[in-house]
Amino acid sequence: MGRSRILVANWFDYPHYYDIAFQADTRREADFVEAACRKYCPFAASRFLEPACGSGRLITELAARGYQVTGFDLSQPALSYLGQRLARLGLDAETFEGEMSDFRIGQPADAA
Numbered sequence: 001m002g003r004s005r006i007l008v009a010n011w012f013d014y015p016h017y018y019d020i021a022f023q024a025d026t027r028r029e030a031d032f033v034e035a036a037c038r039k040y041c042p043f044a045a046s047r048f049l050e051p052a053c054g055s056g057r058l059i060t061e062l063a064a065r066g067y068q069v070t071g072f073d074l075s076q077p078a079l080s081y082l083g084q085r086l087a088r089l090g091l092d093a094e095t096f097e098g099e100m101s102d103f104r105i106g107q108p109a110d111a112a
Contacts, residue, residue: 012074015055015081022057030061037111049109051100056082056093063091070105072098 011018037045046067053059053071055078062069063086071093073079079095086093094106 012054013077015075015078018078019055019057026057026061029058030065033058033062033111034065041110043110045110047107047110049105049112051103051112053082053095054078056085056095059093059095060085060089060091063093064089070094070109072096072103074099 033048048062048067048069050056050058050069050071053073054075056071059069059071059082071082072095074097076097079097082093082095086095
């Protein structure tokens with residue numbers, strides 16, 4: 001028998017593929033977040049938190065729209081990818097490696 005040509009890897013170690021698969025939905029998802037905040041927040045939401053932000057599609061889109069955003073994830077490859085994207089686009093966001101069951105953020109978020 002020859003060598004297997006099957007790659008065994010973790011999807012989260014390849015964040016650029018995740019972005020390719022879901023890039024068409026990013027703007028609509030951010031539009032939904034904004035619409036939900038307009039409908040349900042009795043104030044103008046300006047700070048967003050995204051737990052398990054992965055490659056940072058929404059982090060990047062919301063930062064580009066002028067929001068203050070914080071995101072965290074367990075995947076260091078995804079966070080590195082996000083950091084490179086933010087730098088390339090000249091955007092700012094707080095990101096860190098963290099677990100959803102035990103995390104702290106520097107300032108309160110208006111919506112998550």
